[in-house]
Amino acid sequence: MNKSFEMELPVETAADGSSTTAAPAERFTAGGTALLPELVALRRAIHAEPEVGLRLPETQRKVLAALAPLDLELHTGTALSSVVAVLRGARPGPTVLLRADMDALPLQEATSVPFRSTNGAMHACGHDLHTAGLVGAAHLLHAHRDELAGDVVFMFQPGEEGFGGAPLMLEEGVLDVTGERPVAAYAAHVGPGPRGTFLTRTGTVTASSTTFAVEVSGRGGHGSRPHEALDPVPVLAEIVLGLQTFATRRFDAFDPVVLSVTNLAAGTGADNIIPGSARLSGTVRTTSPQALAKVEAELPSVATGIAEAHAATATTEVATGYPSVVNDPATTGAALEVLREAFGARVAEAPRPTMGAEDFSYVAQQVPATMLMLLASPPDLDGDPAPNHSPHAVFDDAVLGDQAAALALLAARALTAHAPAAG
Ligand SMILES: [Zn+2]
Structure with missing residues (x-):
């Protein structure tokens, strides 16, 4: 799998032959599309071998293998099998954090997807997509590192489903790994609904x-x-x-x-x-x-x-248990603008919070944060899609390119927006 990740991503060249320094949204979305086959393969490998709780050795191994071709600083957890990867931009600047949870649920999968799990656990909450999407964001940002002023922290977290993996990673220093506190943090969560729709809102997003x-x-x-x-x-x-x-x-x-x-x-x-x-x-x-x-x-x-x-x-x-995730108004307002630029009418403001809970809340208590939902039901479903945590839940990994692009774009834009004033 490492080998196939070493692909060329589209880099635009300006009329004078130099590569362009701005990072238009299309370059990230095109990059996400180019990465899609590898991200789908990674997601399906994780889906077929789900792990529950704070110790996810096989999932951690897959993530480390998928990140291996990149020039990143890699840290693994002690109290849990986390992965913290740091991408240093070409120039100094602020730090931005992107987070994915990696754990599955103790649930016998009842879907008929060819890569379904048979080990008694199931990725019924889509954390397999979150993990693969964040690997994709790391690849995209790595391809554009020459344009980045600042650092990006990729937080791969075990134990979201009731095990408090996020506070454990905070205790192990994920917010201090670059030496500078992140100025913004983002996480995306998949759910049932029209494929490719992004939703978020200012203020409380989860219960x-x-x-x-x-x-x-x-x-x-x-x-x-x-x-x-x-x-x-x-x-x-x-x-x-x-x-x-x-x-x-x-x-x-x-x-x-x-x-x-x-x-x-x-x-x-x-x-x-x-x-x-x-x-x-x-x-x-x-x-x-x-x-x-x-x-x-x-x-x-x-x-x-x-x-x-x-x-x-x-x-x-x-x-x-977990407190509510409260989205920072300024960070979330800017995120909505960035997402609309890239995905147009597929981006909407969520009318209300979800009654689900998420331990990204502990990150959002310390860093201005935005959690977004990415709807990912297969378009050819018969009847209503099964909800998260159902043994029948199916999420379409065709969204992974957009998911990776969205996270990468949010990080790149946040670095620019928080750049120290020149002079
Ligand atoms: Zn979840």
Whole structure:
């Protein structure tokens, strides 16, 4: 694969024979198109061999191999199998960061793509595309390094899916690797929808995620004599419904809260035994600090109050996960302009945040950042596309050239925009 990446990218020549110093959007988009076959091959190799969590040795190996032909400074992580690649531009200048997550989900793939995974894990959130697209951006920017004043950091991150890979990479110094804090950071995430559409917005783009678990304690007994036991099962069932009422009746409808109970556990397997305890767990998504604080403060009393009403006891754990990704207004306004120049009507402002969560938020808390969505459903699908995290999710890697070009162009333009004033 290394060999095939050593391709010539289109370089425009001006009338006087010198290569042009401006980097028009078309040169990046044409470069992305030229790289597409190699990026598709890389994406499919990653897709066929997904890895979950913070340790992704095979994925890391593929990324390092795909970057090997380039003159980059390469760093690998200690607490996780990350890759941080630094491209030094021809002249000194600011630093810009581009990030891709690389991990898959513990999910049996149910698609029929020829490169589907058979190892019990699946790239159902498109991180295989994110990884290949960022490799493409590195190749594009490397081809234009003579025009760059400043450095680009490529952040290949494991463990986005609940493992907090981004904060671990921050602890390991990804923001200080060039010696200068990045002036801007960008990440792209694929999702279902019309192929090739870019979406972003200023302000909150993703929800914060909070997990909760409730354990109801009663007293076990015989299924025929519930009055001699204290049955936790109907209490738990009431708590499931009580939590839904909590989410819909106690929050402003314009400050969205989504609560899903996703796990229920009770019983020994025997149909005539009342269990002594029962347990549920789930996730809450919020997009404002006020709603999050209210969830943390008041969710436990829903469970304990219902349990008390039935003479049982409930213990509740609430664990706040990733904060919301908040896009910086200036960075995002400029990003929308750059993307529109390159992709025209395929770029739109997202009307609202997604209730998904993303640990790019930790980067965006420290660096002015823009997270964008790239819609990538195959155009020939029957019916509605399956969502991210579905075993049926299919993303079209025909978008990889544009994805690479978009990230490269955003980085190149940010370096120019943040160049120290001449003189
Ligand atoms: Zn994801």
